[in-house]
Amino acid sequence: MYEHNLSIEGAEVTYEDYEDGVIRAKTGVNLRTFGDQIILLVQKADEETTSVHIQSKPAIPTTIVDYGKNIKNVKTITTYLKPHI
Incomplete structure (x- = not known):
């Protein structure tokens, strides 16, 4: 397993498949979101390049306002990965 220092408050990895390159996580319910x-x-992509697609969305699909939480999740992950490029 890969050791890391990335932290999104309340996030927990729920699924890892290194062969298919999939990692899923979820965050818990708080006062603003479910x-x-x-x-x-x-x-x-090739011998020297790896592509990472990051998606963060509300757990409840009908959520209209997430108070910027999901873009913050993506930025947190992107900021963590940037020095490793």
């Missing part, structure tokens, strides 16, 4: 679903899709 939680979020975070999905990372990691694909090898």
Whole structure:
């Protein structure tokens, strides 16, 4: 398993498949949201390049306002990955 220091408050990894390059996590319910679903899709583009697709969305699909929480999740992950490029 990969050791990391990335932290999104209340997030917990729920699924990891290194062979298919999929990592799923969820955050818990708080005063503003019913939680979020975070999905990372990691694909090898070539011998020197890896592509990472980051998706964060409300756990409840009918959520209209997330108070910027999901963009914050994506920015947190992107900021963590940037120095490793």
